[in-house]
Amino acid sequence: MNRLAWALHDGHVIALRNMILIRRVPEVLVGVLVAPVMFVLLFAYVFGGSIDTGGVDYREFLIAGIFAQTVVFGATFTGAGLAQDVQKGIIDRFRSLPMARSAVLVGRTASDVVYNVLTVFIMSLTGLAVGWRIRSSMLEALGGFLLLLVFAYGFSWVMAYVGLLVPKPEVVNNASFIVIFPATFIANTFVPSENLPGVLRTFAEWNPVSAVTQAARVAFGNVPPDMPVPDVWSLRHPVAYTLIWVALLLIVFVPLSVRQFQRAALR
Amino acid sequence: MMDVAVRAEGLVKRYGAVTALDHLDLEVPVGGILGLLGPNGAGKTTAVRILTTLLVPDEGRAVVAGYDVATHPDEVRARIGLSGQYAAVDQDLTGRENLVMVGRLSRLGRRGAQRRAVELLERFDLVDAADRPVKGYSGGMRRRLDLAGALVTTPPVLFLDEPTTGLDPRSRLGMWDVIRELTAAGTTLLLTTQYLEEADQLARDVLVIDDGRAIARGTPDELKTMVGGERVELVVRERALIGRAQTVLARFAIDDVRTDEQTGMVSAAVHGGSATLTQVIDALDQDGVAVGEVGLRRATLDEVFLTLTGAPADARDADAGVEVGA
Numbered sequence: 001m002n003r004l005a006w007a008l009h010d011g012h013v014i015a016l017r018n019m020i021l022i023r024r025v026p027e028v029l030v031g032v033l034v035a036p037v038m039f040v041l042l043f044a045y046v047f048g049g050s051i052d053t054g055g056v057d058y059r060e061f062l063i064a065g066i067f068a069q070t071v072v073f074g075a076t077f078t079g080a081g082l083a084q085d086v087q088k089g090i091i092d093r094f095r096s097l098p099m100a101r102s103a104v105l106v107g108r109t110a111s112d113v114v115y116n117v118l119t120v121f122i123m124s125l126t127g128l129a130v131g132w133r134i135r136s137s138m139l140e141a142l143g144g145f146l147l148l149l150v151f152a153y154g155f156s157w158v159m160a161y162v163g164l165l166v167p168k169p170e171v172v173n174n175a176s177f178i179v180i181f182p183a184t185f186i187a188n189t190f191v192p193s194e195n196l197p198g199v200l201r202t203f204a205e206w207n208p209v210s211a212v213t214q215a216a217r218v219a220f221g222n223v224p225p226d227m228p229v230p231d232v233w234s235l236r237h238p239v240a241y242t243l244i245w246v247a248l249l250l251i252v253f254v255p256l257s258v259r260q261f262q263r264a265a266l267r
Numbered sequence: 268m269m270d271v272a273v274r275a276e277g278l279v280k281r282y283g284a285v286t287a288l289d290h291l292d293l294e295v296p297v298g299g300i301l302g303l304l305g306p307n308g309a310g311k312t313t314a315v316r317i318l319t320t321l322l323v324p325d326e327g328r329a330v331v332a333g334y335d336v337a338t339h340p341d342e343v344r345a346r347i348g349l350s351g352q353y354a355a356v357d358q359d360l361t362g363r364e365n366l367v368m369v370g371r372l373s374r375l376g377r378r379g380a381q382r383r384a385v386e387l388l389e390r391f392d393l394v395d396a397a398d399r400p401v402k403g404y405s406g407g408m409r410r411r412l413d414l415a416g417a418l419v420t421t422p423p424v425l426f427l428d429e430p431t432t433g434l435d436p437r438s439r440l441g442m443w444d445v446i447r448e449l450t451a452a453g454t455t456l457l458l459t460t461q462y463l464e465e466a467d468q469l470a471r472d473v474l475v476i477d478d479g480r481a482i483a484r485g486t487p488d489e490l491k492t493m494v495g496g497e498r499v500e501l502v503v504r505e506r507a508l509i510g511r512a513q514t515v516l517a518r519f520a521i522d523d524v525r526t527d528e529q530t531g532m533v534s535a536a537v538h539g540g541s542a543t544l545t546q547v548i549d550a551l552d553q554d555g556v557a558v559g560e561v562g563l564r565r566a567t568l569d570e571v572f573l574t575l576t577g578a579p580a581d582a583r584d585a586d587a588g589v590e591v592g593a
Contacts, residue, residue: 006374013371017360024359024400093355093416096319098344099372 007100014107018081019114032077032115036070036123043190044130061224063132064144064216065189067123068209071116071152072184078112078156079163080172086264087169102258109156116152120145135221144219147242151212154246157253164260183209193230205232208245214238272297272424272455273318277327280313280479287313289479290327295457295472297423300450302470302487303459310479311459312352315428318457319349332424348417352429354409355416356401362388362412363397366419373420380419387415391445407438414445425449427458431465443468464565467491475575482575488538491565492521493574499547500534501561508556509533515550519543531559540565 022029043066044059085091085104094104124145134141162179163172186203187193193204204210215238217223234241273295280288288310295301303311316322318329320340329336332346349355356365363384370380388397391411396404401412410430417425430446431439446469450456460466466473467487475483475490483490491497499519503512512533513524520535527533537543544563551558 009374010372013368017357017364017368020364021359088357089351089353089355090357091355092321092349092351092353093369093413094372095321096344096347096349096355097369097372098341098374103372 003100007102007106010100010103011106011110014103015110016107018107018111022111022114028077029115029118032074032119033122035073036066036119037126039066039070040123040126040130047190057131059127059131060133060222061192061217062190063123063127064220064222065187065213066127067120067148067216068151068187068213069184069189070119070123071148072155072180072209074112074116074119074152075156075159076173076176076180077115078109079159079166079176080169081112082108082160082163082261083166083169083172086164086261101262102254105157105160105254105257105261109153109160112156113149113153116149120148132222136219140219140221144216147212147215147219147239150246151208151242154249157249157257161253161257161260164257164264183207187213188235189213192227193235205230206234208234208242211235211238211241211245215242270297271295271330272299273301273329273331273457275314275318275327275329278314278317278324278329279326280310280317280322280324287479288317288324291476291479291481293457293474293481295455297455298453300456300458300469300471302466302473303457303476304461304463304466304473305459305476306461309476311476312428313479314476315349315351315426315457315459319347319426320344321349345420346422346424348420348422348425350410350414350417350425350427350430352432354413356409356412358402359400361398361400362393362404362408365401365412366415369416369419375419383419387418391415405438407434407441410434410438410442411445414442418449422454424455425457427456429459429461432461463487463490477575492536492538497537497540497543498534498564499537499544499561500532500564501547501551502559503531503533504557504559506531511554512551512556512558515554515556516547518550519547537563 040063043062047058082105085108091104100106158179159172159176162175163169166172166175186196186200187207187210188204189209193201193210196204211234214223214229214235218238223229229235271294273293275291275293278288278291279286291310291314293301293303293314303314305311313322317324318331318336320336320343323337331343334342334346336343356362357368360368366384366387367380370383371377373380375383388394391414393408393412393415396408401409404412414427414430417427427446431442434442443465446456446458450469456469458465458469460469470487473483473485473487473490474481483493485493499516501512501516503509506528509526509528509531513526516524516533516535519537521538522536524533524535537547541563544561548561551561
């Protein structure tokens with residue numbers, strides 16, 4: 001086998017180990033599953049009545065935004081999980097084995113996809129319960145879910161890097177919010193981007209979270225007919241723009257994280 | 268080159284103003300057993316981490332199993348086993364899952380890893396606990412599992428960092444037996460310890476380090492001799508017999524016989540421990556020398572340090588954080 005094949009093999013072994021940990025420490029899973037339900041209910045009922053989306057059903061508009069935000073929040077788990085791995089004694093064992101240096105990272109980001117699949121599934125059920133409907137075809141909707149998961153995967157490498165930069169696992173949440181709050185709120189997730197003032201509006205229009213949200217709305221058939229799509233390339237071609245971002249995130253953060261992992265483990 | 272399993276030359280590692288290793292040299296022949304003896308903070312763990320590729324030295328070079336640790340870390344990793352002071356096992360996995368994971372990451376394949384895990388669980392007496400999470404294991408079981416993890420690939424060179432620190436006496440003896448079996452089978456071993464007794468029991472050569480520097484090296488016997496080693500001490504009640512006691516003891520002594528006229532204590536450094544003590548008692552008996560108390564006193568790590576550095580290990584230990592490298 002060549003280097004890449006071994007790296008995938010080793011990542012797979014670590015991912016399997018993380019899956020065992022999910023079963024053995026189910027408390028974590030409960031947190032993962034409760035948060036999306038809470039988000040959907042919170043935004044649907046608390047903000048639902050008071051945000052103007054141009055005469056469109058807000059809940060319909062909202063769901064794709066919540067999906068995008070929640071999978072981005074989910075990436076925090078990647079950072080926290082890695083920060084914990086680095087502190088555990090097992091890391092010395094890993095580092096003294098002739099395994100791929102990237103394995104712990106590849107395995108962690110891969111097993112977190114499972115969390116995200118569960119998260120999206122629970123959110124969909126909750127969404128359906130509060131009146132959200134898929135108005136396109138099942139195939140298009142699946143494409144939307146897939147794009148959300150791909151974007152989440154790319155973003156989980158950003159949080160992996162953050163998780164390895166911080167000195168203690170407890171700090172990951174705070175550090176993550178510095179990235180996640182602006183990324184998910186200065187976007188078209190909860191309000192149409194044209195409602196935002198000047199600079200924020202431009203930020204929101206080019207924010208990849210807006211693009212993935214827009215793409216999901218289109219895929220689910222939740223784009224209101226009387227709400228024009230802003231005339232910017234990013235939102236006119238949201239799928240392409242999202243995929244470009246995912247590629248960029250991976251190109252930048254995979255090598256950066258692998259290097260930081262080496263350093264963090266040396267502490 | 269290959270008759271030397273581990274060779275380090277001029278290793279230096281600094282942490283800010285603290286020098287953890289200060290030009291350390293060491294060598295272990297193939298099949299050899301080197302004990303790295305020193306108090307907490309002496310640099311033992313730092314040395315092991317460098318030799319096992321976990322840490323990059325600031326200066327110096329090291330060759331392990333024929334490969335340079337800096338330029339060929341993967342080749343080194345494929346040929347060594349490491350069992351650390353803090354058991355490197357996953358608390359939430361079972362013993363079996365830990366070993367299978369290490370086996371698969373060592374590229375034994377799924378089947379091969381499972382088979383090896385079963386062998387090791389049997390060998391280390393962990394079969395009953397195999398499918399319980401490690402969280403519930405005792406300290407001794409964790410160490411055994413960790414050592415098993417280090418042996419998954421049957422590495423020719425083994426590093427054990429304080430393998431018995433914190434273990435109860437029974438677990439310690441059990442661990443010693445396991446280590447003896449491994450070295451009898453020809454595994455090259457470098458072990459660190461804070462206990463002179465452990466180095467004496469397990470190692471063929473001992474390197475005493477302090478403040479990151481080698482301060483003495485030799486066989487355990489040479490080392491004990493150097494610091495006064497094992498001494499037979501006897502108290503003679505009748506002053507008139509002191510002369511005869513000295514003559515008897517001189518036959519076994521490897522150094523001068525010392526006499527304290529005040530207390531009637533006659534003592535001498537000897538080899539051979541309690542067997543020699545028995546012979547001394549017999550000889551005294553034959554010569555009709557009645558003794559009040561008789562005993563064997565072994566040199567402790569404290570005495571090694573007292574002799575070699577002029578300060579007890581404890582005192583150095585207490586300032587280790589500030590004084591290292593000074």
